[in-house]
Amino acid sequence: MADVRRAGHSRVTGQMARDGMLERALAVLGCFSEQEPALTTAQIAERTGIALSSTHRLLASMLDKGxxxxxxxxxxxxxxxxxxxxELSPVSVxxxxxxxPHLMRLYEATGENVHLAVLDGATPQTSAALFIGRITGRQSIPTLSRAGGRDPLHATGVGKALLATRDxxxxxxxxxxxxxxxxxxxxxxxSALRAEIDRARARGYATTREEMTLGNISVAVxxxxxxxxPPAALGVVVHLDRADERRLAALVTQTARELHADLRDGD
Known part of the structure; x- marks a missing residue:
């Protein structure tokens, strides 16, 4: 019986150690950001709260595993x-x-920034629009979004479109x-944001006007x-001076419809 208890304790202790290693590795990865894509050992130790000697060993292991x-x-x-x-995630594959191909055709039809985003977050309160696809050109207006980046739901066209899908x-x-x-x-x-969501549902597309970047309008479906x-949305971002909302909405809606048909046929 004692041997059984010791064996059980050993398994639990080993599992806790593995879980601890995973948590520490995730803490290290969470230190990096778009603004700080490279960090020193000391910076990582300070931000994770892991002892410097332990950080050295952990980083060596993470280096070895790529x-x-x-x-x-x-x-x-x-x-x-x-x-x-x-790249093995269904979001990519x-x-x-x-x-x-659909994003490229939409870009060719508009000449503007084209975005594809999904809803991502552990809870509704922490959810954001995660950008998984982006096409831009020399004449497109600069935007803050990037592939792999996150923007708030309430301030982006794709974000408001994603909110319109929620119950x-x-x-x-x-x-x-x-x-x-x-x-x-x-x-x-x-109240104002709920009204925006209701308008988006009624007309079939969402918009923002200078809500994330000044001078821009976004139209998303x-x-x-x-x-x-996960729930997904696509949209275009253009300068206010050349925005034709109805034309853009029709193009984005058609693209979403064609993309959905391809996804459904591929299942």
Missing amino acids: LLMPVPGRRYSIGVRLWELG RLRECAN AAWLARYFTGTRERETQHTICDE WMPSVDGL
Whole structure:
């Protein structure tokens, strides 16, 4: 009996150690950002709260497994192995790869920034628009979004389109969170934002006007749901001076319809 208890304790202890290693590795990866893609050992130790000696050992293990890579200045950045694994996600293999030709045609028809985003977050309060596809050109107006980047739902066209797909219970939880004012035009008030969602549902597309970036208008459409994929939306961002909202809405809606048909036929 004692041997059984010791064996059970050993298994539990081993599992806790493995879970601890995973948590520490995730903490290290969470230190990196678009603004700081490369960090020193000391910076990582300070931000994770892991002892410096333990950080050295952990980074060596993550380097060996390709989760991190060394860069000049005795710093580290995200490793290629993580990119390789990420490309196996259905969001890449199914959604983005199927969407790319459609995004290109939409770009050719508009000459403007084209975005594909999915809803991502552990809870409604922490959810954001995660950009998985983006096509831009020399004449397109600069935007803050990037592939792999996150933008708030309330301040972006694709974000509002994604909000329009959520039910009352989800939205009730979402509105308990905070919403930052990205520009002086950002709609943060719950009543006003709910009205925006209602308008989007009524007309079939969502818009923002200078709510994430000054001078821009965004027109976006949500995708019908597809089994095995998160909620998705696609849109275009153009300068206010050359925005034809109805034309853009028709083009984006048609693209979403064609993309959904391809996704459905591929199942």
